[in-house]
Amino acid sequence: MKKQLLSLLAAFWMLGFSYAQNEYYFQDETFDAIIPSPKDFLGYEIGEWHTRYDRLVAYFEKLAEVSPNAELKTIGYTYQMRPLVVLVISKAEHIQNLESIRVNHLKLTDPKVDMPDVSLMPAIVNLAYSVHGNEPSGGEASILTAYWLLASKSELAAEIRENAVVMIDPAINPDGRDRHSNWANMHRGFPPVSDPLDREHNEIWPSGRVNHYWFDLNRDWLPLAHVELQTKIDWYHSWYPNVVGDFHEMGTNSTYFFEPTKAFSSENPVVPRKNYEEINSKFAAYFAKALDDIGSLYWTKEVFDNSYPGYGSTYPDIQGGLGLVFEQGSSRGHIQASQRGDITFEFTIRNQLKTSIATMEAGIREREYMHRYLREFFQTAISEANSSSIKSYVFGDTHDESKNRLFLKLLLDHRIKVFENERDINVNGKRFEKGKSYIVPTSQPQYRMVRSMFEKVTEFADSVFYDASAWTMALAYGIPYEGQSSANLGKELTELPEQSLHFPVSGKYVAYLSDWSDYFAPKFLHLLQQSGVHVETPAKTFTSKTESGEREFTAGTMIIPTGFQTMSPEELREKIQNAAEEAGVHVFGTGTGFSVSGIDLGSNNVGAVRNPKVIMLIGQGTSQYEAGEIWHLLDTKVGMPISKVDISLFGRINLYDYNTLILPSGNYSALSSAQIAHIKDWLNRGGTIISLRMASQWLQAAEITREEYLKTEESEGPSFVPFGERRDFEGAQAIGGSIYQAKLDITHPLGFGYRNGEIPVYRNSTIFFKPSKDKYQTPVRYAEDPLLGGYISKPNLEKIKQSASVLVSPVGSGRVIHFIDNPNFRGTWFGTNKLFLNAIFFGDKM
Structure with missing residues (x-):
């Protein structure tokens, strides 16, 4: 009896303690003492420290252990093997019947199935936090939100558990979140320092915003370049949530933003107007009340972009749900001075908590409405398609089976x-x-996703874009495609078809041949070189008599002569076959070096392929995104290691240990005159520099290259613009991201492997270089009528027509290859990746 009394007293003491510690976040609420509070579990109040991801997951595990109303699901892992988790919270009966709830909910997405009774169906609400790792208030709010929903004895919490299945992503980007959490914690002062110049508020490169490969994951919902979003999208399509909250941070001097965004200009063209004009307004009222109740200021209907389908707040809009972006002015640490006084971490967390609760409340209040809208969304998708003159799109690259498969996988991943x-x-x-x-x-x-993949949009309601204004994925993949007025369909594909690779039967061959047109040809070449196989390549096309008949091979083809190897024919064959199977490419054998037509295998137009030794400068002043795109490309598509060296360590570099230097876009003014002299000497002796965008400008300023900028008239544009219109005017002059048709010289080493002299390129800068004075060294220039998709002002379009996309600057025995347009943008421009890889493998042949 005494023991029971002590336990009861302890429970009452914990209840009172929980009430006291949560006064700032939760006013006038009591909590179930069985559910451990964040402080009880973590040992500190939320906001005192940045919570490491492993501790956050551990707390969620504890919640799922002690409460029948919670279940923790691990849906995948990051590159650094952190678990990607979703905490599911609802009443116990729903938790026990999640699969039947899911199956019934999915009926709303299929217009062919009878409409279920939505009055009996719970709302499916997904709260997603910290896709940008250095926007940490969301992840901390996820802890408090989960605690409140499970432990609060309020009527609202009980009503949400009764009428919703809430799914909490505590961090879509755990790797980046931990990078920032460790930074903020290791530099926290006692007392904390609010000075914006303090080291705590200024991360080193790379920032916690990005994932392992330095990508912005809030751009990856469409391209699916990374495991985090590949996992997320697979999970998303297993549920189709009614409401998705996407929680972010912005500049410290801002207050709080929630939707609606700016009408028309910030909205995606395929999303029904009902989403923007009716549903957003319904939900906005809940957010306004939640922030009004605690006296927090906010703003709406301005600036934020909802057009790009790759955002976490836009993708749900194209799936029949409501995606909601929330932006909190950031403390970027524990406390930071702002125009309104010091902003504390706790303050930012509380605002995110209040809008999280408001999102759940709105989800259940508008539950039946949102269920009906989900069904209506997919019904109107069919009716809109039936009224379109385009009944189908046909796509396929005859010479690049791997790229076909990559694009096919993207479509299937999006349930197309x-x-x-x-x-x-x-x-x-x-x-x-x-x-x-x-x-x-x-x-x-x-x-609507089909439209997003294939449509070319060039007309817009506004001229200011926060991000990309074009996202046609078929163009990004460089895949031939066309719209048709009919749809003659064969067998439906529900998974990638099994690949059947050609490899020659055993025999006596003069050489093995593999076409460079395949996307994974560079991976095959790298594997061969790593295994000690000697490889040559032709500069011209030829037709060879192979064991399977006559075949044409273009410039760049991999020729593997059997007579110049340091291994036995049997060992050579085994290594080639293993590499071909790993890369997924076709290989043919020929018994003669005498070609049916074109050059012979021993021609002077055939030369050895050098083994690339690549170094890339990174660090403060360079683009973490572009550097990450290059690293990701070589890691995941080629399997080639690359030395990533900080600019500050350049003094330790002997460039003669490398043959290729990559300079991502950025400012390299930290390099001394002696170091620049070292670069010039190395170039003169045969080195290759691959530079992107602003790096080419630095090379010009350092007088390493001497190309010419496209000059513009100073009198262009009006002499006066009203001050209040300055943002719109200047924004219209930017090139935020658009797609252009370019002409490619397929006889140039940069064009090896391409069969078509026209290629889509992606531009997101206003850097304009004239074509090279050397008439042979502008391998990629723009077409006469180049715009394929996206916004561009008329003056900028005229400049593009006169400028180069890629040009080569000979420097002594070396060369600089300038990519004015980014060939690796967001890890999804498969159509131009080969240009970049050609620069690495064939740089010495230019």
Whole structure:
């Protein structure tokens, strides 16, 4: 009896203690003492420290252990093997029947299935935090939100548990979050320092915003370049949440932003107007009340972009749900001075907590409405498709099976229905072969995603874009495609078709041959070089008699002569076959060096392929995004290690240990005159520099290269613009991200492997170089009418027409390859990756 009394007293003491510690975040609420509070578990009040991700997950594990109303699911892992988790909270009955709830909810997405009774269905609410790791208030708010929803004895918490299934992503980007958490914690002062110049508020490069490969994951919902979003999208399509909260931070001097965004200008063209004009307004009222109740200021209907489908707040809008972006003015640490006084970490967390609770409340109050909207969304997708003149898109690259498969996987990952093309067809002058092309019908529930993948949009309501204004993924992949007025469908593909690779039967061969046109040809080449195989490449096309008949091979083809190897024919064959299977490429054998047509295998137009020794300068002043894109490309698509060296360590570099230096866009003014002299000497002796965007400007300023900028008239534009219109005017002059048709010289080493002299390129800068004075060294220049997708002002469009996309500057025996347009943008520009890889493998042949 005494023991029971002590336990009861302890419970009452814990109840009172929980009340006291949560006064700032929760006013006038009591909590169930069975649920451990964050402080009880972590040992500190939320906001005192930045919570490490492993401790956050451990707390969620504890919640799932002690409460029948919670279940923790691990849905994947990051590159650094941190678990990607979702904490599911609802009433116990729902937790026990999640699968039946999910299956019933998915009926709303299929117009062919009878409408279920939405009055009996819980709202599906997804709260997603910290996709940017250095926007930490969201992750801390996720802890408090989960605690409140499970432990609060309020009527609202009970009502949410009764009428919703709430799914909490505590951090979409755990790797970046821990990078920033460790930074903020290790530099915290006692007392904390609010000076914005203090080291705590200024991370070193790379910032916690980005993931392991230094990518912004809030741009990856569409391209799916990374495991975090590949996992997230797979989970998303297993549930189709009604409401998705996407919690961010912005500049310290700002207050709080929630939707609606700026009408028309910031909205995606495929999303129904009802989403923006009706639903957003419904939900905004809940957020305004929540922040009004605690006296926090906010703003709406301005600036923030909701157009790009790759945002966490836009993708749900194209899936029949409501995506909501929340932006909190950041403390970027524990406390920071702002124009309104010191902003504390606790203050930022509380605002995110209040809008999190408001999102759940709105989700249950508008539950039936949002269920009906989900069904309506997919019904109208079919009706809109049926009224469109385009009934299907056909795509396929006859010579690049790997790229076809990559694009096919993207479509299937987004649950877009794809069918085999069972006949040879010609559409608008393009040939699509049976077995090497596919058809995407427009009449399908994912019609709006189909549009996002294939449509070219060039007309907009506004001229100011926060980010990209073009995202046509078929152009990014450089895949031939066309719209059709019919849809002749073959077999539907629900997974990638099994790949059948050609490899020659055993025999006596003069050489093995593999076409450079395949996307993974560079991976095959690297594997061969790593295994000690000698490889050569031709500068011209030839037709060879192979064991499977006559075949044409273009410039860049991998020629593996059997007579110049340091291994036995059996060992050589085994290494080639292993590399071909790993890379997924076709290999052919020929018994003669005498070609049917074109150059012979021993021609002077055939030369050895050098083994690249690549170094990339990174660090403060350079673009973490571009550096990450290059690292990610070489890691995941080639399997090639790359030395990533901080600019501050350049004095320790002997460039003669390398043959290729990569300079991502950035400012390299930290390099001394002696170090610049070292670069010049190395270049003169045969080195290759690959520079992107602003790096080319620095090379000009350092007088390493002497190309010419495209001059513009100073009198361009009006002499006066009203001060209040300055942002819109200046924004219209920027090139935030758009797609252009360019002309490619496929005889130039940068063009090896391409079969088409036209190529889409992505531009997001206003850097304009004239074509090279050397008439042979502008391998990529713009077409006469270049705009394919996105916004650009008329003056900038005229400049583009006169400028180079890629040019080569000979420097002594070396060369600088300037990429004015980014060939690796967001890890998804597969159509131009080969240009960059050609610069690495064939730089010495220019």
